[in-house]
Amino acid sequence: MSDLKRGLSEAVAAAFAAAGLPAELGRVTPSDRPDLADFQCNGALAAAKTARRDPREIAAGVTATLAADPRLSAVEIAGLGFINMRVSDTALSERANEIAADPRLGASSVAAMRRILVDYAGPNVAKPMHVGHLRSSIIGEAIKRIYRFRGDMVVGDAHFGDWGYQMGLLIGAVMDENPFVKALMEQLNGRTTPITSEEEKTAFAALESRVSLDDLDRLYPEAAAKGKAEIEYRERARKLTAELQSKMPGYHLLWRHFARVTKVALERDFHALGVDFDLWKGESDVDDLIAPMVKELDDKGLLVDDQGARIIRVARQGDKRDLPPLLVVSSEGSAMYGTTDLATVLDRKTSFDPDHVLYVVDQRQADHFEVVFRAAYLAGYAAEGSLEHIGFGTMNGIDGKPFKTREGGVLKLNDMIEMTRTKARERLREADLGAELDPDTFDDTAHKVAVAALKFADLQNFRGTSYVFDLDRFSSFEGKTGPYLLYQAVRVKSLLRKAQGEGVKTGPITVADPAERDLVLLLDAFDQALTDAYEKRAPHFVAEHAFKLAQAFSRFYAACPILSAEPVLRASRLALADTTLRQLEQALDLLGIAAPERM
């Protein structure tokens, strides 16, 4: 099944070919001038250049062939040689019924399924998530869903930051504060026999009541600051980190406790945001791969000694700049950020063997990934071009600088959601919406409104551009916002409930009113929005489509009475509303946004 644009493109391409011109010129796009046409083709203008002929003359030839097409009610040449097409109401009605009957709501699938891994969010142990993680989570989740919906086999990986210097800092800080933990560490680290599972259970239970996530959140900033200021403190943390990485029993157990409490809380927060991972692989998971990998890289002759460190040079001929090498082993003998990333590429090759990996990470790390990717290609861990960095801009405050709270700190993800939720509750009450809902449903609705507000605010922008996070604006809930989209969806749901109550059924769609035409043309444009989002890894195409669809529905809703119409018309309009709702909810779902039943 193909959309109108594609179907017409084929016809126009054939017409160009019949005129002895390249078929590619027959590409049809939605019209820039809806007052004149539904679709247009600019091919005659392009042809004129190479064929050195009058574009209007070329267009005339093509138009003559197209005139007989039953789908078109009008074909005209306009301006310098634009071919304008108006689709007949019959063809539009047919297409509407096709979409209504399609479980995919008019969306096509990829021709060949690929195995895709999406690496996003990247939360860390102890370090609280901040707004920077928000964009990666939101964009990554949307990309994952869009790829999956298009038919690829997609796996989303949180890429948990659980294996660095921050762990040494935390271990030290917790021991300093808690004599029990210090004693436990001394006891376990001194062990010569393995810890039994029974002992392990007891130790975890003891830690559970003594070291909470709040403690970690509180201790980490202090420890990080102290580590910056005091050499001795820093050295101890380094030593503890090394001891952890050499799997000293006590530290390793304590670390597992840190990782577990953090992960539990993070998964809960992510889930509340509509972000769920298939894999929750940590940096620690590839630790064992590093030593053999380094040996293998050495055997392959890729490692070079330089200033006491071991590096891989990745510069290529024709580079415009001096790309730094990948630092594989530091002069102190430890693995670096890039080492872990490289080992992760290798791990993924053996475990999932992806055709393509998308790294949804801040644009500022573009050079870092370029270096890692090149090293991976050199090592044969991934096919050239199969690793791709999906960069995004920073989220700034209204002052244009990276987003901070009033106090100057970094705003935590949780606080941001809670702030938005509070706004949502206020707005619901102000607008006297949801008054009849029970408290739990009301809260659930407020939560969905908040998530929609946050996510849509982010996803309506192209991911590459930095954008201004203005909570007041986002939570005004008017105009181009997530809540607007939910509101339109809820209006249809309410309408459908009422129709059901009156025993009114949907029927075949017949398009006549201009508002109906516009709505169907938008329903038809869903596939193009998806294709653009997929090919450019840019969810804002889907967000834009959802908004335009909601807008078109709202116009239709205002212009065309539904339940009070004559039975046949009523059934048609009800079907149109129902189809719109299903496509709108599908688009919202791809953005990771869920609509409530009422608001």
Next chain:
RNA sequence: GCGCCCUUAGCUCAACUGGAUAGAGCACCUGCCUUCUAAGCAGGCGGUUGCAGGUUCGAGUCCUGCAGGGCGCGCCA
């Protein structure tokens, strides 16, 4: 210093292989709730696409230069 990205309406952002009159939302102004949810709808106001050149029948889009802003550039992640 080298490199990458950005600059579009008062504000926040779009603009599909270069195409017609550069579009939305907010703000401001005017209408519309006895009729399916007014977080809505209809209409109005608002532009030398940072500046200067170039390529082209045609440039927000491609090329060059300049100005302003952001970011990155080996032992943090």
